[in-house]
Amino acid sequence: MADELLAVRRAKLEKLRADGIDPFPHRFAGVEPVAAVLAAHEALEAGQETDATHRVAGRLAARRGQGRMAFLDLVDRSGRLQLQARQDVLGDELHERLLTQVDLGDIIGVDGTALRTKRGEISLRIERFTVLAKSLRPPPEKHHGLQDVETRYRRRELDLMANEEARELFIARAKVITAIRSLLDGENFIEVETPILQPLYGGALARPFTTHHNALDRTLYLRIATELYLKRCIVGGLERVYEIGKNFRNEGLSTKHNPEFTVLEFYEAYADYNDVADRLESLVRSVAAQVGSTGRIDFEGPWRRVTLRAAIRDATGVDFMEHRDRAGLVAAIGDRLPTGGRTWPQLVDDLLSSFVEPTLQQPTFLMDYPVELSPLAKAHRSEPGLVERWEAFCAGIEIANAFTELNDPDEQRARFEAQARLAAEGDEEAAPYDEVFVQALEQGMPPTGGVGLGIDRLVMSLRDRSSIREVVLFPAMRD
């Protein structure tokens, strides 16, 4: 059957060629979005015709009627426009060609005149049409669209052509990134590009992808974060920098994790974590206002700010600051979590992810983390054992992470040494010692606040999607 469908379309392709029609012409200039045509004739009354001509192009999505008059739906990025095909306008040959050689799914260009049909739909009467690309495979079902999740992820082009909400989502995603750039540029941030291929990875605790450079005959890593290079830009005096790009982490896939994911990081000299919290909050609020939010999350109001300590204490009764030793914390947790083999910082993280994170539906900052979890953050100005770090959550997942950046090179060196000890104990996610970065700090880095924001996760919350695969065009899939 599949072969039959393909053969029929190929036969039509050959028929077009036999008739002297190029089924894959090079260009079609002067196209208007269909939404512009619809907007221009909003005032027409039912049955009213015009002499206004328009040129549109897009994919043929539906066809009604097979006789001397037919209606077709043309879809472009801006929307859907009904076309009216009349034999008395096109002539016998062209009308016949349109109805028999052109298939649903073909890309066509149309010149026509605007009217509103007796049934009230703004339409374009086809004066001329051009096949712009013959489609040799059948499109997804016209009414139900493409539902199969696997096909939607693996063959995103089919999802995009069949499902308007998929198009809307990825257009919205683009607007999010454009809005972020515009807002940061307006605050005198400069956008930089730092290496994706790195001789040493850093800036987060994660396992990297490893590759090899032949000419240099050396191992390179795909970055897991942009943090260390961006701080070197701050050391260099760029003062306000940001980067939007992919990070890569060689870890499991889940509804919240894709091995490559898009992150905004920005760093601001002379600011601390409170300043950058204010900045992130207003940034996301503006983005949400510009792009719109379809979910139940309210980005408008002030975001809740609570310490990590209080959040865990309120949810569990466990105050990790009163149990700075592993044994004490294990005793306080009791049988609520498996504690075997977990270190003290891991247990704090477990408490957070099990009992606090799922409850954080509306935007919330959790402030002040144990130093053990944060090798790049500056010690808290008043709370011993804590660092000035926050994470922002909404819809039960983390969307951002920020520090008052550690700028004391000796302290940074000591933190790296602590990580090196963890690595020696077998922790594959411990941060490697980065001497070049420490030397950069030795040049002197101003007090700095920095933020990482997960763009994929932000789009998830703005468009009410529960899987990161819904917001990544081509998510990682098994072969």
Added chain:
RNA sequence: GCCCCUGUAGCUCAACUGGCAGAGCAGCGGACUCUUAAUCCGAAGGUUCCAGGUUCGAUUCCUGGCGGGGGCACCA
């Protein structure tokens, strides 16, 4: 890596307790000059994911594999 669910026509979905695998859309032939999930008539379209097993008989039950979804683990 573990657990649960899942895989049927190009697409969207059916198929009772194990008894000839069906419909809509799309496609094909035909009718139709205001349709819009167009309508009507007709004919067609299947390796039921793969490999085994049980059975007179398997889409259905069992085992294994592969893909997908969800959860756990892991992880910013």
